[in-house]
Amino acid sequence: MTVTGRLTRTLGARTRRVVYGESGPADIRRELGATSTVDLAHVVMLTESGLLPRDAAAALLRRITALRADGFRELYDLPAPRGLYLMYEGHLVAELGSEVGGKLHTGRSRNDIKATITALRLRAELTALLGELLRLQAVLLARARAHRGVVMPVYTHFQPAMPVSYGYYLAGIATALDRDVESLQQVLDQLDRCPLGAGAVAGTDLPIDPARTAGLLGFADGPLHATDAVAARDTMLRAVAAAASAAVTLSRLATDLQLWSTQEFGFVEFPERLVGGSSAMPQKRNAFLLEHVKAKAGLAVGAWTAAASAMKSTPFTNSIEVGTEAVAAGWPALAAVLDSVLLGQALVGGARPVPARMAERAREGFVTxxxxxxxxxxxxxxxxxxxxxxxxxxxxxxxxxxxxxxxxxxxxxxxxxxxxxPTLREVVDDHDRGGGPGECDRTVRVLRERLAGHCDRLAAQRARTAQGELRLAEAVAALTGPPVPATRAAAAGTDTDAGADANADGDGTESAP
Known part of the structure; x- marks a missing residue:
C-alpha cells in the first residue's frame, strides 16, 4: 500500500505495536480529542487567511465536530499503521475527498501539532495540579491556625530539640509548598506561546496567522522561534521538577506523621477512614496512606531523571527521544503527584494531635x-x-x-x-524572632495572602483558557452556519475583501469574516 509519495511500505505489525502501541477507545478519545481541537482552530485560521475555501472549511469542521461528538467511535477499529493522527486524517480524506480532507494539513507538520498537543495537555494538567495544591495549602493553614497552641517538641537528628506547636509545624510545610506552588505557576506562565505554526522545524512560507490560532487555543501568541518550538520540551522538565519538589515536601510530611502516629510517639491520631487493618494481626491500625504519599515522590523524581536522560545529548531539532519518549515519562509523574496531593488533603485534614502526649514528651525532652x-x-x-x-x-x-x-x-x-x-507555652510564645513559633500567626497571615494571590493567578489562567474555547466555538459556528450576506457584512463594518482573497480557487463562496 502506498503511504507517501516517497515510501511504499509501512512498519511491520510487531514493530508498529512497539512504536505506536495498541490504542484502545480511551487512548483514541484522549489523543484525537486534543488533535481535533487543534484542527478546529487550524481550519478557522486557514479560512481567515485565505488558504481554505469556506465550503471546504465548513465540511471539515462539521465532520470533525461529528467525530468528536461520538467519541471517535467509528475510528476504533480502523488500522493505524503510522499512528492515530494519520489514521484520523486519512479517514477525513476518505470521507471528504482530497480536495477537502487533503487540505487540512496545509501550513503545518506533525511536529508542531504534537508540540501543541503536549502544551495543551500540560497546561490542563498543571492547572488541575495547582488547583489541588492550593486546596492543600488552605487545609494546612486552617489547621495551623487551629493548632497553634498545641505545644510539641520539634526534633533534630531524631532527638527532641526545642518546643514549638503543631500548628507551627504545619505552617512550615505550607511555607515549603508555597515555593513549589510558585514554581509550578511559573511553568504554567511559560506555556504562553502556541507551537502551532512552527511547521516541521523552520516555520512556513505560506501566509498563515499563528497568532490567531494561538488565541483560539487560549495562548497569548504563536511561536517565537520555530526550531525551539518543536525541539524543546524543557517546560515539561521544569513541570516535573516542580511537581517532584512538591512531592518530596509531602513525603517529608508523611514521614513525620507516620512516625508521630506510632504507639511509641502517640502524637497524632487518624480516624478509621484513613487507616487500614491487617489480614493476619487483629490489633493493627496502619496509617498506610502515608506510605503511598512517600512512594509517589520517588516516582516523580525517577520520571524527571528518565525524561532528562532521554533528552540529554539529542540534537536541538525535532527528535523522537525528546518529543515522544521523554515526554511520555512526565505524564505518570504528574498523575502520581496529583494523587499524593489529594491524599495529603485528606491526611492533613483528618490528623488529630494529642496535646497531652505532645506536652509530656516536650517536658521529658528538656526542650526548654x-x-x-x-x-x-x-x-x-x-x-x-x-x-x-x-x-x-x-x-x-x-x-x-x-x-x-x-x-x-x-x-x-x-x-x-x-x-x-519558663513554661512550655511561654517558651513557644517568646520565640517571636527569626520566624519562630511565636510568629506563627504572622506566618499564616503572610501565607494566606500569598495563597489568595496564587488563586487569582490560577483563576486568570483558567479564564484565558475558557476565553479561547469560547472564541473557537464561536468561530466554528460562524463557519459552519450560512454565509453572511454581503449587505449585512458591510452594514456590520466587516472587511469583505477577505472573501475575495479566500476565493482564489474561484469556487464562488465567501470567506468567513
Missing part, C-alpha cells in the same frame, strides 16, 4: 534548655558559660531520674530555682 541558657545570657552570663551550666543541669537531672530541670547553678553561686523556669 536553650531558652534557659538564653535567659542567663540576658542576665549577663556569657553564652558558652550558660550553655555549659544548663547542659550540666540536664545531665544531673537525667542521672537523678528526673524529667524536668529543678535549678540552675552558676559558677559564682547565683541560681534560679524551678519556679523561675
Amino acid at each position: 534548655a536553650t531558652v534557659i541558657a538564653n535567659r542567663l545570657v540576658a542576665r549577663g552570663v556569657p553564652f558558652r558559660t550558660a550553655h555549659h551550666v544548663v547542659g550540666e543541669a540536664v545531665r544531673e537531672a537525667v542521672e537523678a531520674g528526673a524529667t524536668e530541670l529543678a535549678a540552675i547553678r552558676l559558677p559564682d553561686g547565683t541560681g534560679a530555682d524551678s519556679a523561675e523556669l
Whole structure:
C-alpha cells in the first residue's frame, strides 16, 4: 500500500505495536480529542487567511465536530499503521475527498501539532495540579491556625530539640509548598506561546496567522522561534521538577506523621477512614496512606531523571527521544503527584494531635534548655558559660531520674530555682524572632495572602483558557452556519475583501469574516 509519495511500505505489525502501541477507545478519545481541537482552530485560521475555501472549511469542521461528538467511535477499529493522527486524517480524506480532507494539513507538520498537543495537555494538567495544591495549602493553614497552641517538641537528628506547636509545624510545610506552588505557576506562565505554526522545524512560507490560532487555543501568541518550538520540551522538565519538589515536601510530611502516629510517639491520631487493618494481626491500625504519599515522590523524581536522560545529548531539532519518549515519562509523574496531593488533603485534614502526649514528651525532652541558657545570657552570663551550666543541669537531672530541670547553678553561686523556669507555652510564645513559633500567626497571615494571590493567578489562567474555547466555538459556528450576506457584512463594518482573497480557487463562496 502506498503511504507517501516517497515510501511504499509501512512498519511491520510487531514493530508498529512497539512504536505506536495498541490504542484502545480511551487512548483514541484522549489523543484525537486534543488533535481535533487543534484542527478546529487550524481550519478557522486557514479560512481567515485565505488558504481554505469556506465550503471546504465548513465540511471539515462539521465532520470533525461529528467525530468528536461520538467519541471517535467509528475510528476504533480502523488500522493505524503510522499512528492515530494519520489514521484520523486519512479517514477525513476518505470521507471528504482530497480536495477537502487533503487540505487540512496545509501550513503545518506533525511536529508542531504534537508540540501543541503536549502544551495543551500540560497546561490542563498543571492547572488541575495547582488547583489541588492550593486546596492543600488552605487545609494546612486552617489547621495551623487551629493548632497553634498545641505545644510539641520539634526534633533534630531524631532527638527532641526545642518546643514549638503543631500548628507551627504545619505552617512550615505550607511555607515549603508555597515555593513549589510558585514554581509550578511559573511553568504554567511559560506555556504562553502556541507551537502551532512552527511547521516541521523552520516555520512556513505560506501566509498563515499563528497568532490567531494561538488565541483560539487560549495562548497569548504563536511561536517565537520555530526550531525551539518543536525541539524543546524543557517546560515539561521544569513541570516535573516542580511537581517532584512538591512531592518530596509531602513525603517529608508523611514521614513525620507516620512516625508521630506510632504507639511509641502517640502524637497524632487518624480516624478509621484513613487507616487500614491487617489480614493476619487483629490489633493493627496502619496509617498506610502515608506510605503511598512517600512512594509517589520517588516516582516523580525517577520520571524527571528518565525524561532528562532521554533528552540529554539529542540534537536541538525535532527528535523522537525528546518529543515522544521523554515526554511520555512526565505524564505518570504528574498523575502520581496529583494523587499524593489529594491524599495529603485528606491526611492533613483528618490528623488529630494529642496535646497531652505532645506536652509530656516536650517536658521529658528538656526542650526548654536553650531558652534557659538564653535567659542567663540576658542576665549577663556569657553564652558558652550558660550553655555549659544548663547542659550540666540536664545531665544531673537525667542521672537523678528526673524529667524536668529543678535549678540552675552558676559558677559564682547565683541560681534560679524551678519556679523561675519558663513554661512550655511561654517558651513557644517568646520565640517571636527569626520566624519562630511565636510568629506563627504572622506566618499564616503572610501565607494566606500569598495563597489568595496564587488563586487569582490560577483563576486568570483558567479564564484565558475558557476565553479561547469560547472564541473557537464561536468561530466554528460562524463557519459552519450560512454565509453572511454581503449587505449585512458591510452594514456590520466587516472587511469583505477577505472573501475575495479566500476565493482564489474561484469556487464562488465567501470567506468567513
